[in-house]
Amino acid sequence: MIKNRKPFTKNILHLENIDEVIENICVQLQEDVYKRFRRYGGVIGISGGIDSSVTLALAVKAFGSDKLLGIMLPETDSSPDSEQLARELADKFGVKSIVENISAALDGFGCYRRRDEAVKRVIPEYDPKVDKMKVVIPKEFVKKNMPPVHFVSVTFKDGTEKQIRLPMEEYLQIVAASNFKQRSRANMLYYHAEALNYSVLGTPNKHEVQQGFFVKYGDGAADVMPIGNLYKTQVYQIARYLGVPKSIIDRTPTTDTYSAEQTQEEFFYQMPFAKMDLLWYAWENEYLPDEVAPVMDMTMDEVSNIYKNFARKQKTTEYLRTAPLHHYGVDGIIRIS
């Protein structure tokens, strides 16, 4: 058990010293980008979501708006709102922004074709020209002490919906094909970063990093992740403090990955951010279920099951957070005879 910790309350993650937190992030960013990496500034993929917006707002404080480039990276399935909100953000903070549409690159990779082939094997009547699809985890799985199972959900043009559990082959193909999106975005971000001698500023928050809600070498590809240690509620607190537009703060976080609208809660987290933040903090800091359950208005069994789910998620996604291994050879030395 961790000693000398605060009693668990619903307010435990509130940043009392927000100025200091922001200052520390900015000093570290300057140290890492300028001194360690010797880069002149940063590029950020801006999606109109809260995470990339706060990353940009922090980067403006760290580097100044003239040393940043915001890049919007829409594709065929992107919501038009994303580009509009990203533009609003860049304008608000005086950051130069450009649009790089990656649809043609994705077509070239066969991203849509490969994904739709897999969907059609499960739901043959799916017509990608007129129907919308997404991958979901039914909510009841969070209460089970089991790894989640994914379903494909198709909304047909007449508004009716069909949901089918995905067999392994189809699930893997849909995920692998969809991941072309994040990886193509990473390629484009690195193109601009290298052309300007800038760093790529990644946008994942603490949950995305720790629970593995990112694509390896996709949105997980970055030189620094300024909000990678912040809980989502803290990201929102900083957003309000730094003046991120209200339209972005009020927007429900989406995956913006599949053609049908989908929240991050629905796709991955399976519970609201405010609740997840507190439970993750409690688990990470070894608060016992009997300390947490009354505060969260949950049963001890529910808290225990969620703890087990967190532990499982962190363990099974370790691969995503691991850099390429190069510890091969004898005692770390490759012997040449």
Added chain:
Amino acid sequence: MKEEIRNFIAETAFSDPSVIKDDTLIFDEGIFDSMGLLGLINFIESEYNIVTEDNDLQEENFGSVERIVCFIQKKLAA
């Protein structure tokens, strides 16, 4: 059947079959993730010619070797 299930789990989890006892909780121990579970469903459906319904996906049916065997036997008897 029990040994087939145990061997499948061990092989999928890159583990030694002797580590997986009849009552080892494969989800609690972090032996199985989503991929492991999907693979297991594929395996028992093709091996024993049964169909797993969505509401069969419960820890009571899949949580350990003995529960999986019991689940398959119930399905075969139905």
